[in-house]
Amino acid sequence: MSAASVMARVDRDRARSWLQDYGVYVGVAAIVLFNVVFTPGFVSLENFRVQAVQAAPIVVVALGMALVIATGGIDLSVGAVMALSAAFVSLYLGYGPLVSVLVALLVGAVAGAVNGTIVAVAGVQAIIVTLAMMIAGRGLALVLVPQLEGIRNPALREFGSGSVAGVPYVVWVAALMVALVLFLVRRTLFGRRLVAVGGNRRAAELSGLPVRRTLLLVYTLCGALAAVAGVMTTARLQASDPNSVGLLIELSAITAVVVGGTPLSGGRVRVAGTVAGAILMQLLVATLIKHNLPPSWTQMAQTAVIIAAVYVARERGRS
Amino acid sequence: MQHDPQETEPRRPRPALAAAAAAAAVLLAVTACARTEEDASEDDGGGGGGEGQEQVLDEAAAGDETCTLDEYGGEGFDLTDVRVGFSQSEAESNPFRITETQSIVDEAEERGVDLITSNAQSDFAQQINDVQDLMSQGAEVLIIAPLNSDGWKPVLDEAAAEDIPIITVDRAINGTACEDFVTFIGSDFVEQGRRAADQMIDALDGEGEVAVLLGAAGNNVTTERTEGFQERIEAEAPGIEIVFEQSGDFTREGGQSVTEQLVQSEPDIDGIYAQNDEMGIGAVTALNGAGKESGEVSIVTVDGTEEAVQHIVDGWIHGVVESNPRFGPLAFEAAESFGAGEEVGTELIITDRAYDPSNAEEELPHAY
CATH class of the missing domain: 3.40.50.2300 (Response regulator)
Structure with missing residues (x-):
């Protein structure tokens, strides 16, 4: 191989690597630019608030998903865990809003811990374990709260639709979760371990890392974050609706993570990229709705984005 | 399919953690159960025998x-x-x-x-x-x-x-x-669409821009409620224009999210035709959140649930066509x-x- 062709290949790898890491920002910039030019009323504080509020649950779910995917796993049960948390908010509302929210978060964490235990200890594949939880979790939520129940609580209502300093509460919470996950990933031992487990589980085990404990914690965290999103959605809707809350959100979340530069094979996690990926998913849906395009286009557009992202990641993986 | 995930665990059983977690979940569910039953009996609005409710x-x-x-x-x-x-x-x-x-x-x-x-x-x-x-x-x-x-x-x-x-x-x-x-x-779903159109024409005096919140795609109820509505609007009210049609999947969440987008891109929308009550109620929440007053946008829905009819009394929904x-x-x-x-x-x-x-x-x- 000549020196020139080696150089060309190095350049190509760099380009791919750059695209995987920063492509999502280009995507967000492009879709924002498109809307600024072609969508009436896009540049307004009110519109930004709507997009941020609608993106918040996707961002929060995607954060948990990013951690799980970084360990080489996947969590299909996030939507069902949202439904479970919504159900428990409604069931425990009689004890006050704070108790009901705490119980809902606890239930999410427990569901995540069950996933984590089976994945980490029994060694069953994550896709199977979380698929079972996806079905059983929504089933249980529907048994507990069979039909939509209105939530008439001033505090929860304020949380769902109110703002402080001009920024909606749910957006503050999402930002707090982003900060928390960034801190975990960048500053803690746990953050380094989860990436090590995803990179090479065998090597991590051999070097004495607490692989099982790390996995258990990652899935628990993912469940708890999904529950946060469930509480957000319930507060915004002013109703607990286990039948439709979080339906298909796993797809948006996985897409956000992959588009954001975290490879499905694990070993690496991009938190900021994931947030940008979730925002991209939200803006994609919003743009198609605002331009009154058929809803089936949304699914096709989402699919196109995920295929493009996986393609970029694959090219890089091979080289 | 809905087995307890525990049962799928084939080897090296180390059940302590999983069992504890499952027990906690069951405990929470059990302590909450008494409350659900009470709540359910309170709003038992269903039933077939009530006077004047029969088909x-x-x-x-x-x-x-x-x-x-x-x-x-x-x-x-x-x-x-x-x-x-x-x-x-x-x-x-x-x-x-x-x-x-x-x-x-x-x-x-x-x-x-x-x-x-x-x-x-x-x-x-x-x-x-x-x-x-x-x-x-x-x-x-x-x-x-x-x-x-x-x-x-x-x-x-x-x-x-x-x-x-x-x-x-x-x-x-x-x-x-x-x-x-x-x-x-x-019921005749096409007729329901026509009657919803009549209510919309009445609400807007035959003039204005209307958005449609469609039901789930590929469902005959969605198609027929759309068909009747369009047909009647075209025939009776040329002054009404349908400017927006998006699916809210027959859910409250869907109706709310789509309406939130709608009021940003079409702030002057005059009417919303929601193909079921749930989406209509979601639209009310969205309009409320966007700072609209009750009655500012005329909402017409189909179904006849108690909550939707209550919204007519409160002034947020203009009309509901029943589907008994x-x-x-x-x-x-x-x-x-x-x-x-x-x-x-x-x-x-x-x-x-x-x-x-x-x-x-x-x-x-x-x-x-």
Whole structure:
């Protein structure tokens, strides 16, 4: 191989690597630019608030998903865990809003811990374990709260639709979760371990890392974050609706993570990229709705984005 | 499919953690249970027997054809001597399905009929199995709320071989009346769309821009409620323009999210036609959140749930076209007449009520 062709290949790898890491920002910039030019009323504080509020649950779910995917796993049960948390908010509302929210978060964490235990200890594949939880979790939520129940609580209502300093509460919470996950990933031992487990589980085990404990914690965290999103959605809707809350959100979340530069094979996690990926998913849906395009286009557009992202990641993986 | 995930654990059982976690979940569920039952009994709005809530047939809309025992085949029966099977299509998680099932169950109880029921949870293959199960459990009359209109031929043949009369409610089955089934009892969804259009025209004085919140894609209810609405608007109100059509999937969340987008891109929208109450209520929440006043945007919905009719009283919704789910009385009446050898119409279309600001308060008790 000549020196020139080696150089060309190095350049190509760099380009791919750059695209995987920063492509999502280009995507967000492009879709924002498109809307600024072609969508009436896009540049307004009110519109930004709507997009941020609608993106918040996707961002929060995607954060948990990013951690799980970084360990080489996947969590299909996030939507069902949202439904479970919504159900428990409604069931425990009689004890006050704070108790009901705490119980809902606890239930999410427990569901995540069950996933984590089976994945980490029994060694069953994550896709199977979380698929079972996806079905059983929504089933249980529907048994507990069979039909939509209105939530008439001033505090929860304020949380769902109110703002402080001009920024909606749910957006503050999402930002707090982003900060928390960034801190975990960048500053803690746990953050380094989860990436090590995803990179090479065998090597991590051999070097004495607490692989099982790390996995258990990652899935628990993912469940708890999904529950946060469930509480957000319930507060915004002013109703607990286990039948439709979080339906298909796993797809948006996985897409956000992959588009954001975290490879499905694990070993690496991009938190900021994931947030940008979730925002991209939200803006994609919003743009198609605002331009009154058929809803089936949304699914096709989402699919196109995920295929493009996986393609970029694959090219890089091979080289 | 809904096994406890624990059971899938094949090797190296280390159950302590998992068991503790599962126990915690069960404990939480159990402590909460007493509360759900209380809550459920409080807002038990369903039921079929209430005065003035029963379905009434629309004589003009019904088809002319009839069916008798002689034409269909089989022997006469008395309802109290036979077992009746009811196959529900969707989970009882919305007011329509809850009220529909409750109405059938209540009417059976009232008449002292031996009723067995099943629910296919929106799975068509499951519903076919359900109907076969009902037959194998000795059902001699079948009431079916079909999930789809097509794909019923094999089961219908099976039922026909045993001369089991079939009554379909709320959605039709594609087949030959009085051969594949005895009768269809349901609403006219196209007509519901037309009547929603009438309410919209009334609300806007025939002038303005309207958005449509569509139901789930690929569903005949969605298509027919759209068709009737468009047809009537085009014919009667050229001043009304439909500028926006997006799906809210028949859910409150969908109606809310889409409306939040809508008010940003079309802030001057005059009316919203929501194809069910849930999406309409979601639209109300969205408009409220965007700082609109009640009545600023005229909302028209279809279904007739209590919450939606209450919103008319409060001024947020302009009108609701009813889709009455209380099929019990008419279905058993049809079965009784048929069993006695009398003529039964093969297409029984019911009269749906309509709620608007003039009657909402008074009619609120009729909502489900």
